[in-house]
Amino acid sequence: xxxxxxxxxxxxxxxxxxxxxxxxxxxxxxxxxxxxxxxxxxxxxxxxxxxxxxxxxxxxxxxxxxxxxxxxxxxxxxxxxxxxxxxxxxxxxxxxxxxxxxxxxxxxxxxxxxxxxxxxxxxxxxxxxxxxxxxxxxxxxxxxxxxxxxxxxxxxxxxxxxxxxxxxxxxxxxxxxxxxxxxxxxxxxxxxxxxxxxxxxxxxxxxxxxxxxxxxxxxxxxxxxxxxxxxxxxxxxxxxxxxxxxxxxxxxxxxxxxxxxxxxxx
Ligand SMILES: Nc1ncnc2c1ncn2[C@@H]1O[C@H](COP(=O)(O)OP(=O)(O)O)[C@@H](O)[C@H]1O
Ligand SMILES: [Mg+2]
Numbered sequence: 001x002x003x004x005x006x007x008x009x010x011x012x013x014x015x016x017x018x019x020x021x022x023x024x025x026x027x028x029x030x031x032x033x034x035x036x037x038x039x040x041x042x043x044x045x046x047x048x049x050x051x052x053x054x055x056x057x058x059x060x061x062x063x064x065x066x067x068x069x070x071x072x073x074x075x076x077x078x079x080x081x082x083x084x085x086x087x088x089x090x091x092x093x094x095x096x097x098x099x100x101x102x103x104x105x106x107x108x109x110x111x112x113x114x115x116x117x118x119x120x121x122x123x124x125x126x127x128x129x130x131x132x133x134x135x136x137x138x139x140x141x142x143x144x145x146x147x148x149x150x151x152x153x154x155x156x157x158x159x160x161x162x163x164x165x166x167x168x169x170x171x172x173x174x175x176x177x178x179x180x181x182x183x184x185x186x187x188x189x190x191x192x193x194x195x196x197x198x199x200x201x202x203x204x205x206x207x208x209x210x211x212x213x214x215x216x217x218x219x220x221x222x223x224x225x226x227x228x229x230x231x232x233x234x235x236x237x238x239x240x241x242x243x244x245x246x247x248x249x250x251x252x253x254x255x256x257x258x259x260x261x262x263x264x265x266x
Pocket of ligand 1 (some may be wrong): 013014020022040041042043044045046047048049
């Protein structure tokens with residue numbers, strides 16, 4: 001079991017004497033093995049929300065529960081992947097993958113064997129002793145992915161993990177993640193700008209509005225699984241994409257744009 005529950009979560013940040021209300025009354029339940037995406041314009045609090053679930057940032061109000069227990073700090077039950085892979089440049093791919101077990105004193109021949117196996121799974125067999133600078137962007141992402149999976153997290157939190165990749169590499173990574181999730185069914189919260197990516201991958205898409213960050217709508221994506229890119233031209237897919245896009249547009253309308261903006265209201 002690994003479900004995530006956010007109940008009436010709020011968060012403010014202080015900037016000198018001013019405070020920004022980043023999240024207001026955010027509630028969301030992500031079931032065990034469910035794949036949920038968060039979409040919304042930049043600045044609406046997606047990263048903050050993900051960091052709160054990760055235990056890297058404390059909420060000011062509300063409850064954040066994983067399997068019914070309050071989140072107080074990061075834990076190996078929750079893996080986190082960022083937009084930039086953040087590999088240690090001085091470590092080989094294998095040693096990057098083994099960083100977690102080493103840091104927590106759990107390095108063992110078994111851990112090494114598992115790292116080798118994971119690197120095979122992500123398609124980096126033969127690159128175990130390469131350094132990050134010898135890898136392409138997509139390969140670095142797959143190495144970061146293997147590292148995140150080393151702890152066998154029940155929950156994977158991803159913050160625009162493919163945003164910096166070119167279109168072809170991104171499509172490859174999406175398919176890779178879909179296939180892996182199909183086999184393992186871990187719980188996923190994926191933050192993305194990309195509406196098509198959200199529809200392709202998710203069971204549900206939560207749409208956020210900014211100022212303050214709120215979830216305005218959660219849209220079920222009832223497309224069959226397993227999924228692949230070929231589906232993206234089906235009428236059902238196109239329809240869902242339109243629905244999510246319209247919701248994101250509505251969210252934009254809700255957000256107080258700058259008072260200087262003469263086009264507000266159009
Ligand atoms: N560490 C921080 N300190 C101060 N303000 C922050 C911090 N993190 C985020 N914010 C503010 O919270 C808002 C939402 O940020 P963020 O969660 O990064 O949104 P998103 O990921 O949707 O772009 C922004 O206005 C940002 O300035
Ligand atoms: Mg962000």
